[in-house]
Amino acid sequence: MHSYLELLEKINQKIAASTYGQKPAELYDPIEYMMSLGGKRLRPVLTLMGCNLFKEDITSALPAALAIEVFHNFTLVHDDIMDNAPLRRGQETVYKKWNMPIAILSGDMMLIKAIDFLAETPNSSFNALLKPFNKAAAEVCEGQQIDMNFETTKDVSHEAYIEMITLKTAVLLGASLQIGAIIGNASEADAQHLYEFGKNIGIAFQIQDDILDSFGETAQVGKMIGGDIAANKKTLLLIELLAAAHKDDKKALENLMQASNEVKIPGVLNLYKKYQIKEFAEAEKQQYLTLAFEHLQAVSVQTERKMILEKTAKDLMERMS
């Protein structure tokens, strides 16, 4: 079996060896640029791990792993236009570095190329791979739209929030593992358990992300503490506070949300403390983690082979906590 770093090396080699097209340069340069920005390549590594659980040689999972990473980067290129985001991994976003039409079109091309790479998987029924891939792809788009809708929605329910992060982020982590498992010739039940493992880990990550934005250390989070509060972002914490707060506190919260950041951030943090919102969110996160590990346990391979997935999930939660 391979370690995270070994698999990361394999996917980085695969990315370095892959081409998307030559001309016109305005279309293909942004793709090369985006794919070269790096990152932890979590999704393709999960695909390789999903395969490696069942098969020593993970070579046949490399095209699908690349497909998933190219798809993920396509969503980032288009999301950055929609979010008007200037930076991605510390570098200019495609639409800032080039322009909006080029970002739309090179993103489109990445989606087409992702399907091409998936089709390069040897000895596999393409339909068996395309189904989970395209299901996740469609759900990621749905999640992005729901997230955009939240900006103008007054009352976002707990359930609606969990659905949004599930679609926008978690399902692709699940599908990454599932597709790797299918290529490794896993049973349908095992592939499904891995999907659920990845999905529930993904939900836990997102909740962790919300917690850290309000309660982390700046050095760990890598951005200003309270950024979500400053932006009135509908995180799980804010949604829970709105649901739990008594009438007077709810009124105070609504006033705080109109106030300056100097007043708003400590004010909202105080309310989070008063209503034990952090503890609530931690418990919620723990539920999804427990569910994730139950699904991992149910996968019918030796426990030692599964340790790497457990370790990867825990390392990621640790690094963020």
Next chain:
Amino acid sequence: MHSYLELLEKINQKIAASTYGQKPAELYDPIEYMMSLGGKRLRPVLTLMGCNLFKEDITSALPAALAIEVFHNFTLVHDDIMDNAPLRRGQETVYKKWNMPIAILSGDMMLIKAIDFLAETPNSSFNALLKPFNKAAAEVCEGQQIDMNFETTKDVSHEAYIEMITLKTAVLLGASLQIGAIIGNASEADAQHLYEFGKNIGIAFQIQDDILDSFGETAQVGKMIGGDIAANKKTLLLIELLAAAHKDDKKALENLMQASNEVKIPGVLNLYKKYQIKEFAEAEKQQYLTLAFEHLQAVSVQTERKMILEKTAKDLMERMS
């Protein structure tokens, strides 16, 4: 064999019976809207005709025909953002009726759904269909980028222009026929001849389009005569005039291009007449038509079965002339 109108009816029924998803409505309503705007459905009808050449029952080609129409409409949704176009088939474009993020995201979803529909083709090797589909899809993106590049390119060559219209428009017409033929179990050679027929007809259409913009009747063209001239658009006519004009006329043309439309349009039309640019473009168009019909003739089915494709191509050229 089925007539154009019969096949149009079949594809319209297929579109009416197809769903793309339910929630969020902001994502799926624009897709329903776009697909309901109608049009002559040329590409999916060509797919059905390509199949019908070889097989009486064209039912198995309906998912691929739908895939191609959804793909084509995806390109229109994204192109309308890039071109800042307010109207499409006399109705508001998606990005005007909703907004830019929704137009990006619903377009992305259409591309994903197009691949899903293609995968629904019964009894076919998905890879055999995906290959020509994705090749054309990538080329359409390349063509759109090259077309955008032309806006800021001083010297566009004849060859570069033909390449652009080939990629942006013609290859998808070719692939529509080719994919239908593959589903009809045509030989590879016949499928390739149909691809070349469709592609060369597509190039001829585009040249015709350029000619009509300067020399058509307003009633036929459905838009202002000389619109391309007014916009200094690099059509085949302008490219040829720039190449053919003597030094003084070239200078005059460059001045005209800075002038008001009242001066520019008749001035450029005069130069087109002086250098017989219309006749040149007509001859160029005829070359591609001849090539197209040679490929149609080479398809190994009875001549009567091919009459409908010949008639469809001629009707389309006629309607535009």
